Amino acid sequence: MDLFLQGSSLLFNIPNFLYMNLGLLLGVVFGAIPGLTVILCIVLFLPFTYSLGAIESFMFLLGIYCAGSYGGSISAILIKTPGTPHAAATMLDGYPLTKKGHSMKALHVALNSSTYGGIFSAVVLLFFAPQVAKFAQMMGTPEYFLICAFGLTIIAGVSGNNLIKGIITGAFGLFISTIGIDAMSGGTRFIFNNINLYSGIALVISLIGLFALSEVLAKSEKQEKKEKVNTDLLKKEDGKLTKEEKKIIKRPMILSGMIGVIIGIIPGTGASMASFFSYDRARRMSKTPEDFGNGSIEGISACETANNAVTGATLIPLLTMGIPGDGSVAIMLGALMINGLTPGPNLFVENGPIMYAIMIGLIFVNLFMFIQGKLLTKWFAKIISVPVALLTPIIVMFCFAGAFSVNASLFDIGVTLIFAVIAYIVNKFGFSTIPILLGLVLGALTEENFRRSLVLSDGSWSIFVSSPICIVFLLFIIITVFLIVKSQLKLNKKGEKSEQN
Amino acid sequence: MKKKLMVFLMCCASLSMIFANGASEETESDFTNWPEEPITVICPWAVGGVADLVNRKAAVYGEELLGQPVLATNELGAGGNVALTNFLKNKPNSYNLIFGGEGGFSIAPNVDGKEAIMFKYDDFVPVMNMYTATFVMTADASLNINDLDQLKEYGQTHNCKVAVNGISGSEAFLAKALFKELGIDVTLVSYNGANLALDAVAKGETPFAISHQSQAKGAVEGGLITPVTVFSKDPVSSELFKDVKPVGAYEMEAYYPNTCFLLARKGTSPEVVEKIRNAYLTIMQKEDVKQLFDKLMIEPSVWTSEDMDNHIEHVIQIVKDNQ
Numbered sequence: 001m002d003l004f005l006q007g008s009s010l011l012f013n014i015p016n017f018l019y020m021n022l023g024l025l026l027g028v029v030f031g032a033i034p035g036l037t038v039i040l041c042i043v044l045f046l047p048f049t050y051s052l053g054a055i056e057s058f059m060f061l062l063g064i065y066c067a068g069s070y071g072g073s074i075s076a077i078l079i080k081t082p083g084t085p086h087a088a089a090t091m092l093d094g095y096p097l098t099k100k101g102h103s104m105k106a107l108h109v110a111l112n113s114s115t116y117g118g119i120f121s122a123v124v125l126l127f128f129a130p131q132v133a134k135f136a137q138m139m140g141t142p143e144y145f146l147i148c149a150f151g152l153t154i155i156a157g158v159s160g161n162n163l164i165k166g167i168i169t170g171a172f173g174l175f176i177s178t179i180g181i182d183a184m185s186g187g188t189r190f191i192f193n194n195i196n197l198y199s200g201i202a203l204v205i206s207l208i209g210l211f212a213l214s215e216v217l218a219k220s221e222k223q224e225k226k227e228k229v230n231t232d233l234l235k236k237e238d239g240k241l242t243k244e245e246k247k248i249i250k251r252p253m254i255l256s257g258m259i260g261v262i263i264g265i266i267p268g269t270g271a272s273m274a275s276f277f278s279y280d281r282a283r284r285m286s287k288t289p290e291d292f293g294n295g296s297i298e299g300i301s302a303c304e305t306a307n308n309a310v311t312g313a314t315l316i317p318l319l320t321m322g323i324p325g326d327g328s329v330a331i332m333l334g335a336l337m338i339n340g341l342t343p344g345p346n347l348f349v350e351n352g353p354i355m356y357a358i359m360i361g362l363i364f365v366n367l368f369m370f371i372q373g374k375l376l377t378k379w380f381a382k383i384i385s386v387p388v389a390l391l392t393p394i395i396v397m398f399c400f401a402g403a404f405s406v407n408a409s410l411f412d413i414g415v416t417l418i419f420a421v422i423a424y425i426v427n428k429f430g431f432s433t434i435p436i437l438l439g440l441v442l443g444a445l446t447e448e449n450f451r452r453s454l455v456l457s458d459g460s461w462s463i464f465v466s467s468p469i470c471i472v473f474l475l476f477i478i479i480t481v482f483l484i485v486k487s488q489l490k491l492n493k494k495g496e497k498s499e500q501n
Numbered sequence: 502m503k504k505k506l507m508v509f510l511m512c513c514a515s516l517s518m519i520f521a522n523g524a525s526e527e528t529e530s531d532f533t534n535w536p537e538e539p540i541t542v543i544c545p546w547a548v549g550g551v552a553d554l555v556n557r558k559a560a561v562y563g564e565e566l567l568g569q570p571v572l573a574t575n576e577l578g579a580g581g582n583v584a585l586t587n588f589l590k591n592k593p594n595s596y597n598l599i600f601g602g603e604g605g606f607s608i609a610p611n612v613d614g615k616e617a618i619m620f621k622y623d624d625f626v627p628v629m630n631m632y633t634a635t636f637v638m639t640a641d642a643s644l645n646i647n648d649l650d651q652l653k654e655y656g657q658t659h660n661c662k663v664a665v666n667g668i669s670g671s672e673a674f675l676a677k678a679l680f681k682e683l684g685i686d687v688t689l690v691s692y693n694g695a696n697l698a699l700d701a702v703a704k705g706e707t708p709f710a711i712s713h714q715s716q717a718k719g720a721v722e723g724g725l726i727t728p729v730t731v732f733s734k735d736p737v738s739s740e741l742f743k744d745v746k747p748v749g750a751y752e753m754e755a756y757y758p759n760t761c762f763l764l765a766r767k768g769t770s771p772e773v774v775e776k777i778r779n780a781y782l783t784i785m786q787k788e789d790v791k792q793l794f795d796k797l798m799i800e801p802s803v804w805t806s807e808d809m810d811n812h813i814e815h816v817i818q819i820v821k822d823n824q
Binding site for chain 2: 042043046047050137138140141181183184185186187188191193194195196198199267317321322323324330331332333334335337338340342343344346347406407408409448452455456458
């Protein structure tokens with residue numbers, strides 16, 4: 001309690017809240033613009049924090065991190081181009097709602113859910129960090145592999161009506177993830193002696209091509225009239241949720257918050273996996289699964305709760321063990337060290353008040369994100385009123401700038417264009433591009449953890465049943481695959497019957 | 502008429518050659534005023550990492566000591582090799598400088614994927630070594646292994662698994678070289694980052710890990726892992742690891758530090774190199790820079806270019822001997 005009070009007194013200073021809000025504003029803008037990333041924002045403004053104290057700089061960086069996580073949903077909902085990889089799942093239901101003229105509603109669901117997810121994980125961090133850290137310590141390489149393998153079953157949920165097509169595009173994503181230096185053997189795969197392919201294809205670069213540029217290509221074919229959303233309804237819509245709708249999204253929010261925290265404590269997995277996991281679970285648990293993909297507020301709520309629930313959870317391994325869960329958090333590790341704070345078991349003993357100030361601050365980061373979001377939503381919603389002819393070149397410019405900014409490389413712009421063409425063709429043939437993204441997100445993680453497990457066990461497969469967590473996830477995989485096969489057989493039978501009729 | 506034209510053209514050519522020579526002489530003497538434009542120092546490694554933090558800190562004093570702003574920037578990809586490749590586009594005496602180390606010059610050209618490496622150490626002029634960082638081997642605390650003698654004893658009956666950051670990184674080659682000298686078998690377990698490798702030891706997944714001192718500090722202080730040895734000839738100066746017996750104390754040669762060279766493009770005038778070197782040596786003496794070095798557990802270095810050349814050759818030898 002003493003530390004809590006000391007932390008609060010350190011936090012409640014005007015500069016801390018000023019930097020927090022500045023970070024939030026920057027984060028929303030960078031997250032919302034396709035091509036600009038949260039990492040890019042943190043990198044650009046990191047030097048600015050070097051002259052600040054530990055709490056001020058952390059509030060600023062957390063502001064960017066959390067708001068960026070939410071900001072990605074804005075462009076996903078409004079213009080069908082996710083600003084961040086994890087907003088790709090939000091796009092599945094967000095854009096159909098926009099087309100129906102309910103963009104304000106979609107944006108509000110995203111904001112409410114993001115805020116809930118963020119606060120939930122901040123509370124977990126504040127009150128249960130040691131327990132959660134202990135749980136995280138129980139999970140090792142074989143557990144990570146089984147979680148990733150379980151994640152791959154989500155492909156079935158985002159494949160639309162054709163599982164085979166989903167598996168094909170998912171396999172393509174897995175293939176792309178093998179490009180580069182093989183982390184386990186050091187050998188090269190598909191790099192064709194090109195130094196730019198040494199580290200593989202960055203997720204952001206493929207995302208820009210797969211979703212943003214391919215959408216531009218698709219739109220260029222259509223007449224503006226056909227693509228226009230219902231702007232008349234938008235003018236009338238206040239975006240408020242009915243009592244019934246609030247009740248509907250409660251369940252996916254609670255479940256997704258927990259999924260986000262669990263995924264967040266596993267290093268390297270990140271918000272994309274949490275989003276898709278939650279989306280899949282919400283669809284399976286929904287009373288109206290047929291609405292998913294057609295503008296379900298449950299779908300938006302599940303994704304947005306989960307990806308923001310990751311934000312607080314990734315700080316648990318960072319602060320307790322010094323393990324950064326993703327790229328943004330890795331940069332925050334540097335910010336901690338420059339302030340003389342060494343993450344690890346002793347961090348809370350030696351710098352308890354500062355740590356508590358940061359953890360309490362995270363709750364306020366989310367609260368201010370909600371306030372800023374509320375104020376900005378109506379302005380964001382106006383984006384869809386901008387003529388396509390004007391909006392498209394701006395999106396293309398940001399896409400190219402974003403692709404270039406990852407490695408300051410023109411080569412990456414070429415890769416983005418290749419992905420855009422692939423996505424365009426794939427969509428033309430009725431395939432979904434979401435499984436490609438899932439394959440890319442999970443491919444390297446699944447493979448590395450699988451092979452590392454076998455190195456640790458000297459080749460024995462028994463390592464995959466060596467702990468209760470392993471067994472639980474193995475059962476989840478078996479049950480899920482069984483259900484997928486069963487529902488697919490049912491669909492096939494239905495198809496045969498309707499053909500006979 | 503033709504003759505007159507020929508004479509006129511020859512006069513023009515001679516005059517232009519005289520002026521060209523004059524201009525080039527003037528360019529050379531111009532180095533007294535160098536730099537006349539802002540300087541960019543490229544860190545080819547992660548933002549927020551040790552080299553990046555040092556680069557950004559040093560850049561603050563650029564204008565004070567060189568008379569022009571120094572811009573610290575990052576160019577990522579392939580463990581620094583993309584930036585080093587792209588740096589070849591620079592001409593001698595350019596206003597761009599870059600960081601590099603044994604990873605790019607000793608390891609990358611001698612492991613899988615070497616065909617994609619288009620640069621050599623000779624394409625650069627070493628200006629100075631910004632810092633040296635000593636690697637440390639740590640063990641799961643429950644094993645109670647605190648030196649190489651105990652490690653050797655353990656290795657007689659156990660398969661030693663060492664968690665490393667990447668299978669072709671400095672840590673991997675240090676592990677291979679050390680265990681070869683100890684005469685015991687080792688299995689390397691590759692993780693995606695030194696922090697994850699250390700975590701593997703802390704949770705008992707692997708018995709050993711190799712990392713930088715600063716990365717191991719938290720877990721060592723927390724009692725989760727114990728230091729076994731440091732990869733240097735002499736004991737290190739950091740408070741936490743100063744009592745750890747170094748590899749050199751066992752009359753073994755399996756050690757080298759992690760370095761961060763500041764490099765210019767080949768052909769850069771010695772006068773320019775000297776100016777930059779003197780400025781950076783002064784920067785390293787600044788109180789806040791020293792404090793940063795302490796926090797990051799790295800040491801300033803006054804290596805000569807010969808020292809740097811020897812380091813690159815030494816690591817190449819270790820890599821070749823332990824493929």
